[in-house]
Amino acid sequence: MAGEDIRAIDKKYNLHSWSAQKALNPIVIDRAEGIYFWDVDGNKYYDMSSQLVNMNVGHGNKKIIKAIQDQAEKLPFIGPAYAVDVRAELARKIIEEVVPQMGKVFFTNAGAEANENAIKIARMVTGKQKIFSGYRSYHGATYGASNLTGEPRRFVSEPGIAGFIKFFNPYIEREPVIKFESEEQYSEYCLAKLEEQIIWEGQDNIAALFLETVVGSNGVLIPPKGYLKGVRALCDKYGIMMVCDEVMAGWGRTGEWFAFMNWDIMPDMITFAKGVTCGYAPIGGVICTKEIAEHFEENVLFCGLTYSAHVLGCAACVAAIDVYKELDLINRSKKMGKVMASLMADLQAKHPSVGPCRNIGLFGMVEFVNKDNGPLVPYAKDPEGTMKKILGKLRENKFMTYSHENMVAVSPPLIITEEELKEAFAILDKVCTWVDENLL
Numbered sequence: 290m291a292g293e294d295i296r297a298i299d300k301k302y303n304l305h306s307w308s309a310q311k312a313l314n315p316i317v318i319d320r321a322e323g324i325y326f327w328d329v330d331g332n333k334y335y336d337m338s339s340q341l342v343n344m345n346v347g348h349g350n351k352k353i354i355k356a357i358q359d360q361a362e363k364l365p366f367i368g369p370a371y372a373v374d375v376r377a378e379l380a381r382k383i384i385e386e387v388v389p390q391m392g393k394v395f396f397t398n399a400g401a402e403a404n405e406n407a408i409k410i411a412r413m414v415t416g417k418q419k420i421f422s423g424y425r426s427y428h429g430a431t432y433g434a435s436n437l438t439g440e441p442r443r444f445v446s447e448p449g450i451a452g453f454i455k456f457f458n459p460y461i462e463r464e465p466v467i468k469f470e471s472e473e474q475y476s477e478y479c480l481a482k483l484e485e486q487i488i489w490e491g492q493d494n495i496a497a498l499f500l501e502t503v504v505g506s507n508g509v510l511i512p513p514k515g516y517l518k519g520v521r522a523l524c525d526k527y528g529i530m531m532v533c534d535e536v537m538a539g540w541g542r543t544g545e546w547f548a549f550m551n552w553d554i555m556p557d558m559i560t561f562a563k564g565v566t567c568g569y570a571p572i573g574g575v576i577c578t579k580e581i582a583e584h585f586e587e588n589v590l591f592c593g594l595t596y597s598a599h600v601l602g603c604a605a606c607v608a609a610i611d612v613y614k615e616l617d618l619i620n621r622s623k624k625m626g627k628v629m630a631s632l633m634a635d636l637q638a639k640h641p642s643v644g645p646c647r648n649i650g651l652f653g654m655v656e657f658v659n660k661d662n663g664p665l666v667p668y669a670k671d672p673e674g675t676m677k678k679i680l681g682k683l684r685e686n687k688f689m690t691y692s693h694e695n696m697v698a699v700s701p702p703l704i705i706t707e708e709e710l711k712e713a714f715a716i717l718d719k720v721c722t723w724v725d726e727n728l729l
């Protein structure tokens with residue numbers, strides 16, 4: 290079928306996410322390999338967001354594909370109540386090889402469902418109701434997860450579920466009133482405000498506090514020094530379960546298996562998806578402490594999904610974890626993150642339109658700013674379609690990513706080489722010059 294026909298049929302029958310449909314003009318994809326994909330006209334694109342920050346091992350990994358093929362031949366589906374080799378092996382691998390301090394895993398299909406189930410588990414175990422989460426967050430698009438979400442994608446689900454409370458999580462560059470001298474001082478301030486809010490919401494009523502360990506699509510916001518330890522201490526003080534949403538930040542993205550490992554804390558639950566299979570099959574899940582697992586020895590776990598721990602997904606995960614190890618991708622992310630930090634610093638120094646750039650490992654974000662150093666587009670609005678124009682220019686130059694508010698994500702597959710990263714940044718540099726000259 291010709292590319293134009295595929296696009297026409299796609300536009301006629303598919304509803305695309307998060308978009309008014311009429312103006313969409315999707316690229317028709319033919320194939321993908323490593324950090325690249327090609328359209329049906331043979332154009333080659335750099336995948337600089339690893340699709341939706343999930344394809345950490347890159348495209349076309351033969352080992353994962355083979356594992357799924359073999360599993361499909363052997364047993365493509367069996368209900369979640371049965372024990373199967375690949376299902377048992379995956380849970381064992383996650384606990385024993387990745388987070389030995391934790392107890393058990395409940396598997397879902399994706400990230401939003403992981404958060405849905407973590408909410409239910411926290412309520413079941415604590416017997417409390419209220420759920421805290423940050424304004425600067427995205428936790429998924431199902432009803433409970435979009436109520437957890439703080440950014441504007443939650444608005445269509447409001448008025449939301451009673452008892453879901455939002456707090457301001459740190460973003461030092463845009464703190465409106467006080468300018469802080471150090472990260473530690475800022476953390477102290479944020480933690481004091483959070484504790485005040487916990488008390489005012491009824492300190493005995495709160496089941497869980499969710500946070501993206503590193504806030505992802507809302508800006509790669511890296512927690513300031515002392516913040517996560519402080520949140521952990523508050524959760525301990527008030528008997529609140531600390532849930533780290535590692536759906537985007539997990540699986541090597543930040544240079545550790547899970548992002549919380551950068552700050553020497555242990556959450557009560559970890560929610561994950563994306564990088565666990567690197568997109569080759571859908572799987573997500575909730576990793577719980579031994580104490581939570583113990584609670585459900587005698588109490589019923591009121592959670593369930595037809596496709597919980599789908600065996601094709603399990604096969605993909607088992608293979609993906611081996612690939613992470615064989616290619617040393619966790620260390621590689623850390624190492625290449627240093628190269629990326631220096632490329633980002635160069636961009637910021639050179640371009641008046643480039644504001645704060647942040648990265649941890651290969652998890653990065655570039656902010657575009659106006660002449661006063663404020664965000665290039667106002668919060669939750671882009672009346673001139675400015676960010677679309679920037680994305681369009683990047684697309685024209687074959688640098689594929691997504692934007693959020695005034696920011697552009699830079700989170701390539703963890704297999705990217707230094708040379709490829711520099712080539713991609715040369716494109717970004719060229720587009721930033723265009724922004725300086727045309728949009729400032």
Ligand SMILES: Cc1ncc(COP(=O)(O)O)c(C=O)c1O
Binds near residue numbers: 401402501506538563
């Ligand atoms: C931090 C975070 N949590 C949850 C989700 C939802 O995951 P999914 O789209 O797999 O449901 C996302 C998706 O981008 C995410 O970034």
